[in-house]
Amino acid sequence: MIIINNSSMIPIYEQIVNQVKQNIVDGKLKEGDVLPSVRGLSKDLKISALTVKKAYDILEADGLCRTVQGKGSFVLGVNPGLVHEQRVVEIQKNLEKVLDKAKSYDLSQDEIRDLFEILMEE
Secondary structure (H helix, E strand, O other), X not given: OOOOOOOOOXXXXXXXXXXXXXXHHOOOOOOXXXXXXXXXXXXXXXXXXXXXXXXXXXXXXXXXXXXXXXXXXXXXXXXXXXXXXXXXHHHHHHHHHHHHHHHHOOOOHHHHHHHHXXXXXO
């Protein structure tokens, strides 16, 4: 469920947070689902339990999960605003890639704008 990239510039705890958030937004994790235990996930990922704990604390602070002592961490209901925000961020990243490619092909801003408008009309 969670894959860590040790060569990434993104801290490991942040990678965990981002992937759990994405799984919630995508519906792979639903309200009431149990997240892996801190110790279990740290063992599976071969990382410190403190790193996993930090990620879970952030998820809890963001209102995405709730930790019950001795029972584990549970996914809370999905905030529709979060879903929308995550989707907007994903689209923005894709548009940035397209714009970078268009600029690398020496398309002008007017050409890019015209193409976008044509596509929006369809």
